Amino acid sequence: MAENVQGSGGGSWSKWQIALIFGAPLALGATAAAVYCYSKSGGDSSQDDEKTRTNTPSGSGEKPVSASGDGGEMPIQPDQTPLEKAQASKNRGNKYFKASHYDQAIRCYTEAIDVCPVDKKADLATFYQNRAAAREQQGKYAEVISDCSKAIGLNPTYTKAMFRRAKAHDHNGDKLLCLEDTTAVCILEGFNHQQGMMLADRMLKEIGKEKAKDRYKNRVPQLPSGQFIHSYFSSFSNDGISLETDPPAVGDEAGTDEELRCYLKAKKLFHTGKYDEVVQNCIEEIESDGEYKYEALLMKATFFLLMGQAEWAVPDLDQLIEKEDADKKLRANALIKRGSMHMQEGNSAPAMADFATAVQLDPDNPDIYHHRGQLNLLLEKVDEAVKDFEKCNELNDDFGLAFAQHSYAKYRLSMLQQSPLQMQNAMQMLDTCTTKFPKCAEGFALLAQAQNEQGLFAQADENFKKAVKLEPDNPTAHVHRGLLHLNWKKDVQGSIDMIKEALKIDEKCDFAYETLGTIEVQRGNMDAAKEYFENAINLARTEMEMTHLYSLSVAAEIQSKVANKLNIKPHMPFT
Structure with missing residues (x-):
């Protein structure tokens, strides 16, 4: 399942969804839901309105x-x-x-x-x-x-x-x-006081x-796990820098590391999973004004984005975008990544402007529509997301990840429009994805997510297990399966064990830490919750992610304090 650098690779719950609900069970799910229930608050009869x-x-x-x-x-x-x-x-x-x-x-x-x-x-x-x-x-x-x-x-x-x-x-x-x-x-x-x-x-x-x-x-920049990096690059059908076939010197028949220099060495290091030395070799290519300086600019900027160092990535992306002699796919990819970076920072207008520029530059590039579709989903513009994914599939009908996300976006749209017929068609499309692209773990995971939301728990569990089998080193499927069992069987410890499997696979899985923190809040274990949130904060790649995680941690701390002060015991919805 591909993860984007702008998110935790699996979604997250809003701050008030993880609240200690007293006497009001919380619906647990893999995707965020509406939080506020607007109604007039009560009060005394004094006339001070x-x-x-x-x-x-x-x-x-x-x-x-x-x-x-x-x-x-x-x-x-x-x-x-x-x-x-x-x-x-x-x-x-x-x-x-x-x-x-x-x-x-x-x-x-x-x-x-x-x-x-x-x-x-x-x-x-x-x-x-x-x-x-x-x-x-x-x-x-x-x-x-x-x-x-x-x-x-x-x-x-x-x-x-x-x-x-x-x-x-x-x-x-x-x-x-x-x-x-x-x-x-x-x-x-x-939780019915609107203004509160x-x-x-x-x-x-x-x-x-x-x-x-x-x-x-003051954070120390660090690369995410190798699995996260692999998933991120797999979200592009052609990014112009990671393909093993170009240049040919990177293949197995290439010379030793000592014989390779600069960008070619960086590319071989990338394909062998030795990510720590990639940036330095890209810098050498750029400083020597080498043949692959534009590819090196893009790879260097991409790795800075992966480390959460947007301010270091921007100069390289800006420079490449302005180079009219650079390959248009490299420039379009730079626009996609700069646009996604703007979205990370909560700036949707410049994000969409970059995607519009990319369309003008390279209108037949399916990656532009794929990634803009994901941003439209974040903006709750589901109908626009469906159109973008559909355009991506028209341009590349062999991109399983985009087909899966197109299917799920259509499912989301059917939910918003409350159309049973469209929902049935979308579920069929999700099922078709698993047969058309049997090696695409994302297809099985998104089908499972939709089935979970429909209460088809047994079927969802089977499809999550298939996703895990296809990508055993991807931690997010374990987290989602744990959430499914929490929602389905109310087996708290079993669910926690499944989610902890994700951390055995990838100790840098911030989605797992955040989810475990959320569950511990629900259980009333605030010390454990704060520790999990702190682990997630240490892994945050953007200030916006860190802000969200701090908000979760503060919400847990304050609600625990208030509960003790009011002598109210939390209602445990899954004990």
């Missing part, structure tokens, strides 16, 4: 209309109990709040707090929360935090106060405290980005 306010300016001399309708304040009745007096003060405060008279509202809420019996904790909590809402409108975030904290102290599961305090922490730049409060809100409301989910997701991204920035800057 912005939509109910008038346009009366804050601090104006006008008074809001009182309940008595005479423009004055509602008098407190002498025979009222202390609680009734407190409620009356709160009600007056709500009217001031709706009219944007926040100072008067604060005064009324303070009166309510002062007269309320101390044993009426729920009522007191509401009064503090309402006062915090008024202070929020004035931008007094330290006081908002203080009032919300008092409300939460009186009512530990008061989600409205928690979320208001979270927003105040956000304004103050306290991201971890904000995340802790929003996480509590999401857990207590069954959105704020938590933003905090995770920002925290992950901050942590990744320094870590990535």
Whole structure:
């Protein structure tokens, strides 16, 4: 199964999919699914909703209309109990709040707090929360935090106060405290609090980005495993540099390593799996202005991309793309790789611009459409992906990998369009792929993935086993099979053992580490989860990947902390 340098070679779950779901089982799968369930959040009955306010300016001399309708304040009745007096003060405060008279509202809420019996904790909590809402409108975030904290102290599961305090922490730049409060809100409301989910997701991204920035800057570049490199190059039908037939001096009949120089030696080292010396020999070819300097530029840049050193690859790619005397397939391949690099960095517009330029340069190059199809899938442009894969297959009907991905993209499209007939046709196409290309492991793996999603677990397992047999040194099939068994048989330990097989095959399989970390989060084993995420972070090839992994790790840590604080035990969906 081919892996692209822009991803982990098997997909990943979003940050909130690996959350500790309390009382709400999480659907486990090999591909990412929708995370947020949008619905209105609950709360108390206090009238502090912005939509109910008038346009009366804050601090104006006008008074809001009182309940008595005479423009004055509602008098407190002498025979009222202390609680009734407190409620009356709160009600007056709500009217001031709706009219944007926040100072008067604060005064009324303070009166309510002062007269309320101390044993009426729920009522007191509401009064503090309402006062915090008024202070929020004035931008007094330290006081908002203080009032919300008092409300939460009186009512530990008061989600409205928690979320208001979270927003105040956000304004103050306290991201971890904000995340802790929003996480509590999401857990207590069954992950149905729309604004809370959105704020938590933003905090995770920002925290992950901050942590990744320094870590990535100081990382030691390293090549991925030989299997990953092989899979990456196999995702091109013709990249112009790795073919053994060109130049002929690289074949078995070629001279010894001592007789070969520069690029020719780099190419022989590539085909014998001695990747560590490839770049240096390419540098020698470029510096000597050798016959294969353009091929050397492309190979050198490709290896820098594989090491996650995009900033080192860009000058070589730019230089080659601008060389009009270079072979158009080399230039098109450089555009494909630069476009994919832009996508790694989250810049889809320049990525697609590079692919458009490549089409203009070499319109009959199937690799352009194959890789653009993969990027369109990442962008959820499934219909465009189908068209690209179809064009690739028209130009090269002997490229099993592209045929398999075309089939799976059609399956994805049928799911989006909810068309049973199209789904049936797509499943038949996936099955056809395994007979037309019986040596293409990706065909069996994608058929298995679709069958898993359809609940055809036994058939999916058989096809994953065939993929493993075809490519025994490819770790990703073991990971996907482990996930299948987790979803199918709920056999946690058996699934973990399958995924660990991937690490025996390739100790640099970041997909396996990330998946194991995810499972340990679900099991409540946070120390183990953080260790797995840390291993994956060490292998991250891009800052974007590292940001995602840090977000997962932080999400696990914060949710564990909140669960302990709230004394909530996680619901284990597969125990």
